[in-house]
Amino acid sequence: MDRYERYWLRKYAARALVGREEGRAKRPARCLAAWLYANAGLLGARQPKVDPDSLESEVGRIDRAAWLAFAPLRRALQKSDQPAAISGLERRVTWLCETLRLSSLEGEILRAVARMEVHEPLADLVSAMGCGYREINASGLATLTGRDIRSIKQALQPARPLRLLGLLEDRRGGDFSISKTVLRIAQLGTTDPDRLKSLLIGKPRKAELAWEDFAHIGEAPLAARVLAGALVSRAAGINILLYGPPGTGKTQFIRTLAERIGAQAMFVGEADEENEEPDRADRIAAFAIARATAARADDTLLVVDEADDIFTGVDDDNAAFRAGSKVFMNRLVETTAAPTIWITNHGDQLGEAVLRRMTLAIRFPQPGRLVRRRVIEAIAARRKLRLSAAALDGLAEVRAAPAVMDLAVRAARLTGGREGDVQAAARSVIAAIEGAPVPPPPDAPFAFDPALSAADCDLARLADQVAASEETALSFCLHGLPGTGKSAFARHLAERLGLDVIEKRASDLLSMYVGESEKAIAAAFEEAADCRAMLILDEADSLLRDRAGATHSWEVTQVNEMLTWMERHPYPLAATTNAMDALDPATLRRFLFKVRFLPMTAEQAREAFRRSFGVEAPGALDALESLAPGDFALVARKARLLSERDAGVLVAMLAEEVAAKPGGGRRRIGF
Numbered sequence: 001m002d003r004y005e006r007y008w009l010r011k012y013a014a015r016a017l018v019g020r021e022e023g024r025a026k027r028p029a030r031c032l033a034a035w036l037y038a039n040a041g042l043l044g045a046r047q048p049k050v051d052p053d054s055l056e057s058e059v060g061r062i063d064r065a066a067w068l069a070f071a072p073l074r075r076a077l078q079k080s081d082q083p084a085a086i087s088g089l090e091r092r093v094t095w096l097c098e099t100l101r102l103s104s105l106e107g108e109i110l111r112a113v114a115r116m117e118v119h120e121p122l123a124d125l126v127s128a129m130g131c132g133y134r135e136i137n138a139s140g141l142a143t144l145t146g147r148d149i150r151s152i153k154q155a156l157q158p159a160r161p162l163r164l165l166g167l168l169e170d171r172r173g174g175d176f177s178i179s180k181t182v183l184r185i186a187q188l189g190t191t192d193p194d195r196l197k198s199l200l201i202g203k204p205r206k207a208e209l210a211w212e213d214f215a216h217i218g219e220a221p222l223a224a225r226v227l228a229g230a231l232v233s234r235a236a237g238i239n240i241l242l243y244g245p246p247g248t249g250k251t252q253f254i255r256t257l258a259e260r261i262g263a264q265a266m267f268v269g270e271a272d273e274e275n276e277e278p279d280r281a282d283r284i285a286a287f288a289i290a291r292a293t294a295a296r297a298d299d300t301l302l303v304v305d306e307a308d309d310i311f312t313g314v315d316d317d318n319a320a321f322r323a324g325s326k327v328f329m330n331r332l333v334e335t336t337a338a339p340t341i342w343i344t345n346h347g348d349q350l351g352e353a354v355l356r357r358m359t360l361a362i363r364f365p366q367p368g369r370l371v372r373r374r375v376i377e378a379i380a381a382r383r384k385l386r387l388s389a390a391a392l393d394g395l396a397e398v399r400a401a402p403a404v405m406d407l408a409v410r411a412a413r414l415t416g417g418r419e420g421d422v423q424a425a426a427r428s429v430i431a432a433i434e435g436a437p438v439p440p441p442p443d444a445p446f447a448f449d450p451a452l453s454a455a456d457c458d459l460a461r462l463a464d465q466v467a468a469s470e471e472t473a474l475s476f477c478l479h480g481l482p483g484t485g486k487s488a489f490a491r492h493l494a495e496r497l498g499l500d501v502i503e504k505r506a507s508d509l510l511s512m513y514v515g516e517s518e519k520a521i522a523a524a525f526e527e528a529a530d531c532r533a534m535l536i537l538d539e540a541d542s543l544l545r546d547r548a549g550a551t552h553s554w555e556v557t558q559v560n561e562m563l564t565w566m567e568r569h570p571y572p573l574a575a576t577t578n579a580m581d582a583l584d585p586a587t588l589r590r591f592l593f594k595v596r597f598l599p600m601t602a603e604q605a606r607e608a609f610r611r612s613f614g615v616e617a618p619g620a621l622d623a624l625e626s627l628a629p630g631d632f633a634l635v636a637r638k639a640r641l642l643s644e645r646d647a648g649v650l651v652a653m654l655a656e657e658v659a660a661k662p663g664g665g666r667r668r669i670g671f
Contacts, residue, residue, distance in 0.1 A: 001042065001119060004087040008115060009122055010043050012144045014077040016129055025074055027061045030054075035128040036073060039121050045076035089118060091191040096182065099292045105155055106162055108145045110178075112136075113168060114186045117178045135175040166285030181285035205265070207255040209378055209402075214253050216371050216532060219362045226360055228261040230339045231299055238339040239357060241307070243347030244364030247401020249375070250343050253364070254303055263299045265341075266290060283310055291336050300338050307342035308349040333357045365530025369500035372396045376405050383409045391419040400426040448492045452608050452629055453485035454598040462593070463489075467496040474572040475590060477540075479580040480597030481661065483630025487538060489597075490574035494534035497572065502533045506542035510558075518561040525565040532571055540575035541582040559584055566590040599626040612636040613650055620651045624658050631657040 001009070016032060017025040028036070034055040040047040048069040055062065062070075093114050097107040116122050116136060123134050131140040138156060142149040155162060156176065162168045168176045178186075214220050223240055230238040242250040258265035268283075268290045287310070290302050304310065333340075334357055344350060347361065355361065367375065373396035380387045383406075387395070395405070408425035415421045450459035466474060476493070478486035487503070494501045502524070509520040521543070528535035537543060544563075547556050563586060566573065575591070577583065588594065600608065605627045609617035612632045621627075635653045644650065 003083045027067045031128045033062045045073040112144045113178045137174045165288040181282045207259045209252050237334045240341045241358045241361040242343050247403045248364040265301045267303045302338050302340040305343045307344040368531040369396045375402045404429045448488045456596040475592045476574040477591035477594045478576045483628035484597035485629045486576040490536045500533035502528045503536040506539040521561050534572040537575045541577040541579040544583050544587045546584045608632045618647045
């Protein structure tokens with residue numbers, strides 16, 4: 001402990017002897033006398049000539065004889081002069097007080113609590129005064145600072161800066177300690193203001209993705225223009241909210257955006273050097289400090305992750321800290337000198353008052369397949385892992401966040417760079433997140449081929465024309481018998497258009513609770529729009545049933561919700577149904593294309609047999625009616641399981657599938 005800090009230790013000890021209400025020193029309690037005896041050398045005096053065993057009891061005050069023996073120590077405390085050179089701790093805490101514009105009293109409280117945490121002898125003194133270890137109450141602070149207890153209690157109120165800015169930590173029961181943020185400042189090895197700011201805010205991180213990787217974020221160019229303009233004009237109160245599911249690239253976007261406009265992104269209130277997660281008070285303190293110092297910084301963007309944690313309860317009238325807190329937090333947002341970007345996974349949890357103060361709010365959707373492919377390619381290049389075009393295509397089918405893919409690529413590097421390990425690692429993490437295994441794409445006996453599906457139009461020509469068109473607001477009603485390839489054709493169209501697929505069944509969207517089905521329908525369309533994906537609705541007759549036969553109001557509102565979204569949806573939509581006649585008549589004009597799928601022709605069935613089983617079809621196959629590609633897919637799986645290769649048996653198995661269909665039967669000879 002240097003001379004300056006010893007001076008303050010003597011000052012605090014002298015005040016402890018005098019007490020809060022007395023004008024002169026009084027006989028101390030035995031525990032305080034024991035501390036004075038043990039620390040006499042540090043206080044600049046000789047140890048009193050008393051029996052130390054007589055001070056061991058923590059009950060009662062020392063006797064008159066012992067008090068007289070403490071006289072030389074008391075005089076040493078009273079004659080202590082302040083050294084000319086102040087300590088590094090004093091400089092750092094003073095810088096913090098000036099940065100945050102704390103009052104003189106608040107500064108004295110902060111210095112006392114900081115010293116108590118840093119210096120073991122002072123912590124022991126506070127404990128000897130009757131406070132907890134490294135905790136202090138209003139009475140103890142009044143003693144150390146020499147201030148009246150009423151002023152101390154006011155300064156410790158939740159709505160005052162020491163608590164609002166997270167500088168002091170409430171330990172309950174009227175006790176307080178220093179926050180991790182202030183302790184970190186007190187223990188830093190520098191007193192240079194710029195260095196202090198750099199250590200507290202952290203170093204800017206290099207962007208790992210290109211600006212083009214965020215082309216799916218429509219508001220990205222606007223955000224860049226707003227922030228660039230704010231930096232040039234030094235406008236205050238510019239706040240941008242980024243919200244959306246975890247792993248959608250919000251953090252990566254900020255780094256790329258900062259480089260795009262020539263700025264530095266400073267992430268505030270993250271884990272410290274010991275990798276300990278800061279609590280809410282520490283994060284508010286870190287933001288308050290960064291916010292105050294940013295006024296002197298050029299081209300700096302402040303970034304606060306998990307913003308919902310900071311604003312928890314601010315908009316809640318029933319919150320215990322509601323009084324004063326809402327106004328304070330709102331002003332904290334409104335008067336930020338540097339443009340600030342707030343990140344959250346749950347934008348709706350910030351509250352209306354906070355959201356109204358955002359200059360711009362950008363929702364980050366789950367990226368589509370093409371975006372995922374670009375991101376994975378960039379990650380692999382950064383990790384120096386070579387991936388083939390086929391591997392990149394396969395990985396893009398896995399709907400994993402960039403952060404998950406980055407870890408999966410790292411895992412593959414450790415195994416020698418095997419391409420399959422990347423997908424396996426990513427799927428394992430997704431399974432843990434979703435709480436269920438993620439199955440690989442189902443094997444098909446042959447890739448979908450429009451030539452093997454029969455319809456009332458030329459499927460190959462339709463796919464070519466759609467792929468050549470630049471139109472995105474496409475809608476298809478694909479109807480016909482089960483297994484005729486309706487869903488497969490929809491996925492084929494999505495592949496030709498280079499789009500991801502979001503497939504929903506009626507059971508995914510329908511709910512027994514009123515209003516929940518409508519919400520699920522809206523969410524499905526929003527997800528498809530966010531991902532720029534093709535939405536496939538299977539069993540559409542359950543979602544678009546004729547309203548003329550409705551017996552409940554929710555049956556009508558459900559169809560209305562579907563029709564509204566179909567009318568304005570900007571990306572391809574395909575609805576499949578086996579019951580075209582059950583659809584509401586109003587749905588027909590919402591579909592740009594209506595395609596009826598038919599059973600396979602005899603030629604198509606023979607070709608499907610050759611592809612599925614590797615042998616020529618026997619003549620008995622021609623007698624089967626209503627064969628569809630789905631029948632061959634099912635029987636091929638069954639045959640592999642049973643190791644069945646006999647053509648006659650395979651035809652019999654196909655006949656069983658045909659017989660199970662409505663109206664299934666045999667083809668008439670010569671028909």
